[in-house]
Amino acid sequence: MTDFFKGIPQIRFEGAESDNEFAFRHYNPDEMLAGKRMEDHLRFAVAYWHSFAWPGGDPFGGQTFERPWFGDSIALAKMKADVAFEMFDILQAPFFCFHDADVRPEGADFAENTRNLEEIVDYIGTKMEGSKTRLLWGTANLFSNRRFMSGAATNPDPEVFAWSAATVKTCMDATQRLGGENYVLWGGREGYETLLNTDLTRESEQMGRFLSMVVDYKHKIGFKGAILIEPKPQEPSKHQYDYDVATVYGFLKRFGLENEVKVNIEQGHAILAGHSFEHEIALAASLGIFGSIDMNRNDYQSGWDTDQFPDSVPEMARAYYEILRAGGYTTGGTNFDAKIRRQSLDPEDLILAHVGAMDVCARALKAAAALLADGGLEANRQARYAGWDAPENRTLLSSDLASIEARVRAQGINPQPRSGRQERLENLWNRFV
Amino acid sequence: MTDFFKGIPQIRFEGAESDNEFAFRHYNPDEMLAGKRMEDHLRFAVAYWHSFAWPGGDPFGGQTFERPWFGDSIALAKMKADVAFEMFDILQAPFFCFHDADVRPEGADFAENTRNLEEIVDYIGTKMEGSKTRLLWGTANLFSNRRFMSGAATNPDPEVFAWSAATVKTCMDATQRLGGENYVLWGGREGYETLLNTDLTRESEQMGRFLSMVVDYKHKIGFKGAILIEPKPQEPSKHQYDYDVATVYGFLKRFGLENEVKVNIEQGHAILAGHSFEHEIALAASLGIFGSIDMNRNDYQSGWDTDQFPDSVPEMARAYYEILRAGGYTTGGTNFDAKIRRQSLDPEDLILAHVGAMDVCARALKAAAALLADGGLEANRQARYAGWDAPENRTLLSSDLASIEARVRAQGINPQPRSGRQERLENLWNRFV
């Protein structure tokens, strides 16, 4: 036991009336909801990087956090893992997620990186034996080191492609070794700073081949989890190729991977791409590629990725409503890809940020489930399109322009608009949220 | 002859030193450039709607323009056509573009709309016989009338789908009748105001079927032009399905139409979607779906579609550079989807806005052609990726993760980053622009 969280109790459900900061007021893991335990609906995960690896810097300032495990050695990496599992335990977190670079010290070359990773993965594996916390997903950090500054899979230098492919292999191995339920790819440097030096055609082909190799390797090693791409429109790159869900779908179709790969959707990335979070989830579900979410919040007045903890029940309810409509998670979950503000220096801040966020999600889930159970919203939606269910209208979709024109003329079709009832539906929504 | 443009001479090329407002200083139609006449490179088109149908209103104010042809009758529609062709002649415009609703009076029903359209199309056809101006593209306005308020192809009401399909048929007929080189679809209402009342799956299927019918009809009538979709992310809708080039590509792939349909890219729409204009052009070219452009400018400080005339040579040069790299237009062209400000009341404003924009485009084209001829930028691009042309690296793309990992280990691959030289390339750019 480290003493980093000394004095902080395990967080337990105490109900909405509790005024104990260190209690859940809404998140009650065992509460049944729409046929499942709340924990099994929400599948919360803690993100290793923000909570344990981020020093608190921003573009205009350096480290603010002083953590005893900061530094680059195996011993410190193990202390970091100890603290991480203490936090998982305090929060009763069912899952965690990590990049290779979060958990292992940086080595001098690929071989050392891999040895370091393997040693720490063994250590984490041992810790997991004594913990209820499982691995939601693993991933490779192919963006922080300077070697990736011009891309990983899309790098103009084939050696970086090779390094990246080799690294992903080791990270997929690690993920499988730890029983991970998904493997994620976020291409923070797969994009460009300027079109002037960029060959879009080459880079997209490199990226398509890279992803195909990942899928092949998954099958080769019998990894049962899902492969997930995480869309983001930009930052750090000026333009990132996995811009949003629709763009990723087109990419997958182009390389014939739409049945092999799904998406991990982040609230903040949706906002940066000009979409609402629920739009991205609903679209992915409609296209059959919904996988998992990175839950956080992006400040609407800031033009960069703020990765804050979610605090808005109505917004999160929109997200969970779409997830429930789509049938809920299969391998996916709710990963808090969120960081405490760099002014939030204390260990308590780290714990309570998660507690508050878990409560917000629980409230949102409950509201969404109640609204779905009520059925009013879905009944309205169905009624709005009911005209299409009439046989003579269903045939429209298999007709042709000339026949339809003849029908419009013959029947004197002259459609009159009908109210979309948006405000009434918003009122209905607010009865449940 | 109407007297609307009375006293305004035909615009002729006078050279950069001219201080005559009513002259081209850079656009010289017959000047040869990269093997083609400048006119044949640029293929300018005047947009009927902004110049002749828009009354000058905005969300907070009504009509500012007082045009003698405003009103809803065949006679006024003919006067409008007369004025339009007078302007085409003054500008020596090689092309124009129109929506049905721009050219004909609105009728009480589909039959009357069609009769009106046919009468005016005949009238325009006659005018074209005496003019050098040809039709770049036709399109149907499926967004202004209240019947389209909830979509055209994606409407919850199948009767609106039918009306829209019938209308597109008549507009494709009209486009073919007038020798149009393309047919465009812009889905201003194909999107949603709120997800709460929207069925994304149904709407995308309706839209896919609709587009397939358009393609089928094109083949049926032997229309030789291209079918073009015009992406826009939003406005008037909160979300528009043809968000950007990448989204349209995914949609075409989904419905197997990627070899049948191309894109018409608008500068302002690219900006609203979070992209540069040149990004959208380069991406479309890379994906094999580049068709045509709507040239205008979006104010970078305004969050809506400002549709101004282009005024920045460097920005337009980026666009033409990508067009030239892609081999130039085939059926496409440079359509000025731009409107004079609502304070620009005078007939001179209408003419001179086009004159200035044509000159900006001509300068941009010349700069782009010179830069391409210089070859420095392309040589740098090729050199940056040259490592991929080595045989041992080319095989990387057909390898697999495990083999690549073995190679990285065996060869001790440890890539070092190389400068991206962005500022040097920007300097090179500025030698030509």
Add this chain to the structure above:
Amino acid sequence: MTDFFKGIPQIRFEGAESDNEFAFRHYNPDEMLAGKRMEDHLRFAVAYWHSFAWPGGDPFGGQTFERPWFGDSIALAKMKADVAFEMFDILQAPFFCFHDADVRPEGADFAENTRNLEEIVDYIGTKMEGSKTRLLWGTANLFSNRRFMSGAATNPDPEVFAWSAATVKTCMDATQRLGGENYVLWGGREGYETLLNTDLTRESEQMGRFLSMVVDYKHKIGFKGAILIEPKPQEPSKHQYDYDVATVYGFLKRFGLENEVKVNIEQGHAILAGHSFEHEIALAASLGIFGSIDMNRNDYQSGWDTDQFPDSVPEMARAYYEILRAGGYTTGGTNFDAKIRRQSLDPEDLILAHVGAMDVCARALKAAAALLADGGLEANRQARYAGWDAPENRTLLSSDLASIEARVRAQGINPQPRSGRQERLENLWNRFV
């Protein structure tokens, strides 16, 4: 009685459990809260323009609403007033707001406009005698008519300045005649489309003088209400001079009007200016110029003024918290400067949009009041700055750089940062919201 709202009952409070669409579930006018009736806290107003004058158009489409009172005659204007007061009665609205152009037909000249206004104001005055609804504020529409296209007070044409000044006089007279509690100025055209034709110095002097005349006239006629400026950064103008609260404050200081004029803050305008709504309210309160609010919601993904009805309790709670901290409204109120979507065609939509919004505001107010009563947030704020209350620190503010440097050296001051506790405060917030 018109029959426009036939069958719609007066809305009454039924409590949170009611599932009656036509009931308040949270807004209970007589409920006491922090020493005042809820109605007296919230001071709701209906905006005449959006509900009764807007035809449902947008930049890409025309009228969608079909209202029997649309048209330009005194008789129709009176029917409009009849319907308006029926709606006020259905909603139990304590206040309404109007522009001259909302209530009267447009005349051929100033004299006719004034006669029309006076006749309708008399009519409205009579209606108010039989109604509980009072006038929150009046204002002049100095932006819709084409004469204002280049500004009202800031127009390059002094005749437009004169027309505008004369019109404001008649509107101030009308506001006083109807017992209005405030007079508002929104300068939708006080700005520019391009700097190229704009003289910033002249225009700001014109605007300063104009506002001074308004203040003088207020005193001359003994108007007891407040003069309010409504900030907005842009739209319809590219740049609007009353950009945000801070800008208006500087303008008032410049012309010595900071004790005479306050601000009417709109949620959507705050968002467009890059601020949160609560920021603008808190800043105005801190500067002593908080007056009133235009309550609505701006779509975070749309770059224009969407003027939707509010639907987010947490966001509105932030606003009411700042209003309550500032001591609540004096002459101000909560004006719904919000319009139903153009697809919301039915009379029910108009009523229910207001009902839902009033409930959202009531919930937000209750949450804000409870949080303020709890005191936890304010105690934390005070504690954070408590160091400044020590005498030796208070003197810092009246010291000088050299003395402070000497003290830093002498005392070896080396400050250590303390946690800002943001997430803990957000958790506290969510216990009440």
Add this chain to the structure above:
Amino acid sequence: MTDFFKGIPQIRFEGAESDNEFAFRHYNPDEMLAGKRMEDHLRFAVAYWHSFAWPGGDPFGGQTFERPWFGDSIALAKMKADVAFEMFDILQAPFFCFHDADVRPEGADFAENTRNLEEIVDYIGTKMEGSKTRLLWGTANLFSNRRFMSGAATNPDPEVFAWSAATVKTCMDATQRLGGENYVLWGGREGYETLLNTDLTRESEQMGRFLSMVVDYKHKIGFKGAILIEPKPQEPSKHQYDYDVATVYGFLKRFGLENEVKVNIEQGHAILAGHSFEHEIALAASLGIFGSIDMNRNDYQSGWDTDQFPDSVPEMARAYYEILRAGGYTTGGTNFDAKIRRQSLDPEDLILAHVGAMDVCARALKAAAALLADGGLEANRQARYAGWDAPENRTLLSSDLASIEARVRAQGINPQPRSGRQERLENLWNRFV
């Protein structure tokens, strides 16, 4: 001599036809223009921080630049200064700018920081004796160290206020010692992350007092330069108090400092605040507080501060046109607050980025000067407002609402709009740019 720039020649003017990368093609320091040498118009400055102190990190990646002087010692700081002056010499830069933290190693406490600063300032002073490069401005970095994470002047902890005040004193001393022509304050942490823990009233009073002390100290030590505030709306803070020029003006008026303090306007900050660069310059000039500029470029598709080197002649021409209209710089200059991209690793990149930017500015200045000399734009502006120069209209501004109304009635004033001629003016602009 270090060998960092080995082989790079001093940059000389060779004219537009030169294809030598290491030459100026437009910047010709001695060329006369509007009565002054080009160098004296532009007053270029190199920013120490971006060129010599920034390691190339971004929010998702670490250091990319490998510079021999990186590290924290006096010896390395002197090597950094050596390289800096070598670059100033290569570029013939007339000025440079610095923060304390750019030039000195970080000490353990205030006393050590000050000793380090003094030692390096002496060293720089000696270097300046052998150089033509002078100091445009100095400033204190009150944002990078963790002690400033919650503000400097506005910190809730009075000890941070004291530390900051003491530090500014030492930086003002250093600036005076080196003959600086201005002293700049950028309040990167003077703002907030969340309103929930912020006392706007206290913080603005602290900031007002702080600035007053700076002004007093300037007079005390007889510093002849200008005190400049640099506005920025946000980043790193969610909200920064010196939001834009208008906000700073209001702040100065509030504390009676509008005649003592001017603004240093940055292109990228203007963009982030929703303004064009030229707007901010023109507004500052109109308000009498224009001081200096930080020249750079913000990517229009990125929502954060990209600090790129300027590359657009038309955009920069707009800026210089406003500067020339305002009479040109007095103590101010053109500081390149711009950084090469983190992929631009080579010493050549650093030099050539400046060379390209200096040429862009020179072209822009020449175009602006020619346009101003032409007089067409100003003549149009004056004509547009000419009505105000008629005596009967001039009196309008000193009239009152009632008198004006009487005049409108008596004279039957009914103003007709006149064209704003925006496109014609844009065409005129493009004849010179």
